[in-house]
Amino acid sequence: MASFEFLTPQTLPEAVDLLASWGEEAAVVAGATDLWVNIRSGKLAPKALVSLRALPSMRSLRHAGGDGNGGPGDGARTPGAATGTTLPGGAAGGGAASIAAGASPSGGALTIGAATPHADIEDSLWVAEHFPALQQACASLGSRQVRNVGTLGGNICNAAPCADSATALMLYDATVVLQGPDGERELPLGEFFIGPGQTRRGPAEVLTQIRVADPGPRTYSGYLKHTRRKGVELAMMSVGARVTLAEDGLTVRRARISLGVCAPTPTCSAGGELFLEGKPLTRENVARAAEIAAEESRVRDSWRGKAWYRREMIRVLVPRVIEQSGAFAAVETR
Amino acid sequence: MDQVVRLVVNGDAVTARVESDWNLLRLLREGLGLQGTKEGCGAGECGACTVILDGAAVNSCIFPAVAAEGAEVVTVEGLAAPDGTLHPLQQQFIDKGAVQCGFCTPGMLLSAKALLDRIPDPTEHQIKSALAGNLCRCTGYNQIIEAVQAAAADLAATPAAGARASSETEEVPA
Ligand SMILES: Cc1cc2nc3c(=O)[nH]c(=O)nc-3n(C[C@H](O)[C@H](O)[C@H](O)COP(=O)(O)OP(=O)(O)OC[C@H]3O[C@@H](n4cnc5c(N)ncnc54)[C@H](O)[C@@H]3O)c2cc1C
Ligand code: FES
Numbered sequence: 001m002a003s004f005e006f007l008t009p010q011t012l013p014e015a016v017d018l019l020a021s022w023g024e025e026a027a028v029v030a031g032a033t034d035l036w037v038n039i040r041s042g043k044l045a046p047k048a049l050v051s052l053r054a055l056p057s058m059r060s061l062r063h064a065g066g067d068g069n070g071g072p073g074d075g076a077r078t079p080g081a082a083t084g085t086t087l088p089g090g091a092a093g094g095g096a097a098s099i100a101a102g103a104s105p106s107g108g109a110l111t112i113g114a115a116t117p118h119a120d121i122e123d124s125l126w127v128a129e130h131f132p133a134l135q136q137a138c139a140s141l142g143s144r145q146v147r148n149v150g151t152l153g154g155n156i157c158n159a160a161p162c163a164d165s166a167t168a169l170m171l172y173d174a175t176v177v178l179q180g181p182d183g184e185r186e187l188p189l190g191e192f193f194i195g196p197g198q199t200r201r202g203p204a205e206v207l208t209q210i211r212v213a214d215p216g217p218r219t220y221s222g223y224l225k226h227t228r229r230k231g232v233e234l235a236m237m238s239v240g241a242r243v244t245l246a247e248d249g250l251t252v253r254r255a256r257i258s259l260g261v262c263a264p265t266p267t268c269s270a271g272g273e274l275f276l277e278g279k280p281l282t283r284e285n286v287a288r289a290a291e292i293a294a295e296e297s298r299v300r301d302s303w304r305g306k307a308w309y310r311r312e313m314i315r316v317l318v319p320r321v322i323e324q325s326g327a328f329a330a331v332e333t334r
Numbered sequence: 335m336d337q338v339v340r341l342v343v344n345g346d347a348v349t350a351r352v353e354s355d356w357n358l359l360r361l362l363r364e365g366l367g368l369q370g371t372k373e374g375c376g377a378g379e380c381g382a383c384t385v386i387l388d389g390a391a392v393n394s395c396i397f398p399a400v401a402a403e404g405a406e407v408v409t410v411e412g413l414a415a416p417d418g419t420l421h422p423l424q425q426q427f428i429d430k431g432a433v434q435c436g437f438c439t440p441g442m443l444l445s446a447k448a449l450l451d452r453i454p455d456p457t458e459h460q461i462k463s464a465l466a467g468n469l470c471r472c473t474g475y476n477q478i479i480e481a482v483q484a485a486a487a488d489l490a491a492t493p494a495a496g497a498r499a500s501s502e503t504e505e506v507p508a
């Protein structure tokens with residue numbers, strides 16, 4: 001492995017200064033679960049790694065509102081605390097089983113520190129209740145060892161087309177907050193990605209937070225990771241969906257369909273979403289939205305799966321994930 | 335580029351000089367001579383190198399040694415009591431035949447311990463989820479799951495049995 005300096009700044013401004021002075025030769029390191037593998041294989045050879053480990057505020061889960069199920073910061077994991085014992089989505093490393101029904105009760109915007117490991121989100125009952133697709137995606141990523149260390153910010157900045165937590169966050173119109181030499185800026189997650197491994201992050205910018213607005217009452221969401229085996233596998237493709245129903249409990253006020261490995265970056269199907277919004281949530285309408293999402297996807301062949309199969313599976317998985325979000329059941333029992 | 339790391343390993347404070355490109359696995363095996371932790375894939379896939387760091391199971395092969403500054407680490411050498419009494423997990427792995435070649439065993443034990451520290455009475459599903467990142471080419475996993483269930487029962491009956499090692503993992507990670 002090529003040699004590098006491992007720098008551990010004690011404050012965020014110090015981290016930004018270090019990045020600015022090292023320029024392109026430096027890389028931010030959070031959990032290193034992507035970076036270490038890439039350095040070891042010779043794909044990357046940074047001269048300096050700027051670690052986020054000494055910045056405790058970067059590891060945090062904060063939510064407003066709530067329902068007594070944990071105040072701000074309930075995600076800060078305390079070893080020994082038996083959180084998550086009845087969590088949905090705790091399948092053996094994920095896979096098709098990591099799905100649970102879940103309406104998200106109103107009451108909570110969420111702010112996540114970029115260096116928060118996936119396990120903190122996997123274990124948060126509050127996230128499971130309010131942002132089930134995000135909890136399911138985080139629980140499906142890698143192994144427990146990888147989730148204990150690999151962070152949400154790393155998943156986003158690594159910008160893989162299969163990034164699980166990033167694909168789920170697209171459902172909730174998440175924004176990312178970047179801190180650089182010229183101050184702070186915030187942009188929609190969907191605009192952050194340019195291509196595989198490419199983002200709009202400047203070389204001296206640190207991703208500090210991921211922000212998610214309250215999706216509102218009558219919101220249902222879920223995430224389905226399609227893999228050949230259930231445990232510890234990258235997605236062949238993944239599909240997330242979220243619907244927010246209008247007050248009549250039938251009309252779709254807002255729809256989001258996010259896709260992993262169906263384009264060079266995690267994406268949303270604008271056509272499928274537009275088709276659903278303003279219409280009643282019926283199986284026919286969802287099937288049509290799935291059809292549109294499949295048609296407009298930019299799937300391609302790779303060794304993990306063929307384009308035609310991925311396209312076919314979008315048609316299958318969009319209705320399935322909406323079914324499992326509990327949205328149809330809510331409409332039918334309204 | 336060599337750097338100094340200070341950390342606590344199995345209850346002992348240690349200071350080690352490492353190269354910045356060393357992983358925690360190399361620090362443990364070569365720096366500290368703790369060769370119970372194994373290297374399989376070296377890429378985060380197999381779990382043979384699993385140790386507990388600040389209460390959480392991690393793959394030491396992809397964890398930078400320098401990033402362990404200030405951390406509390408438990409390796410397989412830290413599981414048994416000072417008088418040599420095995421941890422209930424170790425004893426049950428033997429009793430249930432969950433060890434064949436033994437290469438995966440240290441990592442399995444530490445993933446299992448991190449699970450039981452977090453969820454003392456896990457479901458089978460939770461055990462599978464916690465151990466999904468530990469590959470075993472010999473046992474077929476069933477005996478391992480049985481051993482974890484039996485150890486959970488032992489620990490519930492005599493909480494003191496696992497007390498030594500768990501007192502080392504009470505620090506909340508930064
Ligand atoms: C065995 C294994 C299985 C895996 N399985 C999955 C999986 O199923 N699904 C999946 O999506 N991923 C998977 N991964 C990939 C990886 O674990 C995740 O992408 C993880 O979220 C990366 O986070 P990290 O903190 O380790 O990032 P790092 O490796 O530290 O960083 C990744 C990249 O992001 C940059 N970066 C990190 N944090 C910041 C920040 N705050 N600001 C600016 N730049 C930053 C780094 O410079 C680097 O380019 C797997 C990895 C392994 C080793
Ligand atoms: S050696 Fe670390 S996961 Fe395989």
Ligand code: FES
Nearest residue numbers: 434435470471472
């Ligand atoms: S006992 Fe041989 S690999 Fe598990």
